[in-house]
Amino acid sequence: MKIIDLRSDTITLPTEKMRQAMYEAELGDDVYGEDPTVNKLEQLAASMLKKEAALFTSSGTMSNLLAVLTHTRPGDEIILGSEAHMFWYEVGGAAALGGVIMRTVANDEYGQMDFGAVEEAIRSENIHYPKTTLLCLENTHNRCGGTILTPDYTSTIAGLAHEHDLRVHLDGARIFNAAIALDIPASELVKPVDSVCFCLSKGLSAPVGSLLCGTEEFVEKARRWRKMVGGGMRQAGVIAAAGIVALQEMISRLADDHANAKRLVYGLSHIPGITVWPDRTQTNIVMFEPPTDVSINEFIQQLDLRGVKCGYRGGLKFRAVAHRMVTGADIDEALERIDQLVRELS
Ligand SMILES: Cc1ncc(COP(=O)(O)O)c(C=O)c1O
Numbered sequence: 001m002k003i004i005d006l007r008s009d010t011i012t013l014p015t016e017k018m019r020q021a022m023y024e025a026e027l028g029d030d031v032y033g034e035d036p037t038v039n040k041l042e043q044l045a046a047s048m049l050k051k052e053a054a055l056f057t058s059s060g061t062m063s064n065l066l067a068v069l070t071h072t073r074p075g076d077e078i079i080l081g082s083e084a085h086m087f088w089y090e091v092g093g094a095a096a097l098g099g100v101i102m103r104t105v106a107n108d109e110y111g112q113m114d115f116g117a118v119e120e121a122i123r124s125e126n127i128h129y130p131k132t133t134l135l136c137l138e139n140t141h142n143r144c145g146g147t148i149l150t151p152d153y154t155s156t157i158a159g160l161a162h163e164h165d166l167r168v169h170l171d172g173a174r175i176f177n178a179a180i181a182l183d184i185p186a187s188e189l190v191k192p193v194d195s196v197c198f199c200l201s202k203g204l205s206a207p208v209g210s211l212l213c214g215t216e217e218f219v220e221k222a223r224r225w226r227k228m229v230g231g232g233m234r235q236a237g238v239i240a241a242a243g244i245v246a247l248q249e250m251i252s253r254l255a256d257d258h259a260n261a262k263r264l265v266y267g268l269s270h271i272p273g274i275t276v277w278p279d280r281t282q283t284n285i286v287m288f289e290p291p292t293d294v295s296i297n298e299f300i301q302q303l304d305l306r307g308v309k310c311g312y313r314g315g316l317k318f319r320a321v322a323h324r325m326v327t328g329a330d331i332d333e334a335l336e337r338i339d340q341l342v343r344e345l346s
Helices: 015-026 034-049 060-071 116-122 151-163 177-184 186-190 216-228 237-249 256-268 295-306 327-345
Strands: 055-056 078-082 102-103 132-138 166-169 195-199 212-213 287-291 318-321
Touching: 015 060, 015 327, 034 055, 034 186, 034 195, 034 212, 034 237, 055 060, 055 216, 060 132, 060 166, 060 195, 060 212, 060 216, 102 116, 116 151, 132 151, 151 166, 177 186, 177 195, 177 256, 212 216, 256 287, 256 318, 256 327, 295 327
Parallel strands: 078 102, 078 132, 132 166, 166 195
Antiparallel strands: 055 212, 195 212, 287 318
16 A cells, blocks of 8 residues: 655655765865855855845754844744744744743734734833844744745735834745745745745755855854854755755746645545635645544544554644645545545544
8 A cells, every 4th residue: 555645745855866966066064164065055045035145054943043043132032923833843942042032923824923913012112021022924834734924914014023123034944835836936025034944855855954044144143053053064065965956946846736735625625524724725735624523533543544644733633745755646545545534434
C-alpha cells in the first residue's frame, strides 16, 4: 500500500538538481563571510524580496528568534496573533532567550488581527508598562490553514504599528505560496514590513534553511545574534546550493500544490459528515473535521493504518498539506480511503 503523507510540506526531499548543485557547490568559511554559495543565496533572497540584505539561517524558528532578538530588548512586549507559529510552536524562544513578553491578539479564521485590537494592545507611555516594540505577522498563516494576508492588509497594519513606533516582522515561512496564489511578486507582500523570513525547506523542497531579510543594519545585528545562538555554519554552501535551486526553479510549481489542495477540499466536501472550509483553502493547506459521530481516536488510528498521514490538531481538527511528493492521483486515492473509512465508522 502506498503511504500518502499529507502531514507537512516539510517532508519534501531535495530534487536531483539540488543534489547535483550541493555536490558541485563552491565552498568557503561562512563565519568569515567567505562561502561564495551562501553569499550568492543571500544576495538572491534579498533581491527577490527587494530588501537590502539577507541572512541564511538553519530554520524558520531560528530566523524568527533572531528577528525578535534584533528588534527588541529584554523586558519589551511584542504583539503577535493568538494562532501565530511563533507563539505556538517555537518553544517560547522569544521569551526564554529574548526575555520579551508575548502579548497575543486574536487571529480571525483568516489569520488576520483586528486593527483596533492591535492598537489597543500597544502600550502607552507609562512608568508601570513594558515598552511595545514589535508586531509579528504570519503569511501564509499555518494554523489558519494557509490563508493569505493581502498587500493591503499588511500595509494597513504595518502602517498602524509604525505610527506607534513599533517595528514589524513577518513570518513568511510560506510567503511564495501567497505570492503564487495572488499572482504577484513576493516583494509586494513584504514591502511594508521591516523584516521578513521565509523557508527553503517547505514547499520549495530544499533540505535545510531559511532566509531572514531586512536592512543591512538589521541583518548585521542579526548575524551577531546568529553567532551567539550557535547558528554560524562554516561550509554552509553545501546546503545553500540547494536553496539557490529552490529559489530559481521551485516557486512557480507551488501552483500545482494549490490545485491539489483544492482538489482535496472539494473531494472532502462531498464525503458525508466531513466539515471543510473551501474559502479558506487559499494555498496548499486543508483543514478538515471528521463527522462528529465517529470516535476521534479510532479515526486517527484507522487513517494511519490505511496509509493516509494527516496532522491532528486537537479537538476534531485535522490538517492535510499538499506538496511536491503528492500527485493528483494520490489525492484521489486519499479521498477514496477517507470516504471508505467514514462510511465504516459512521
Ligand atoms: C508559519 C511557520 N513559521 C515558522 C516555521 C518554522 O520553521 P522551521 O520548521 O524551519 O523551524 C514553520 C514551520 O512549519 C511555519 O509553518
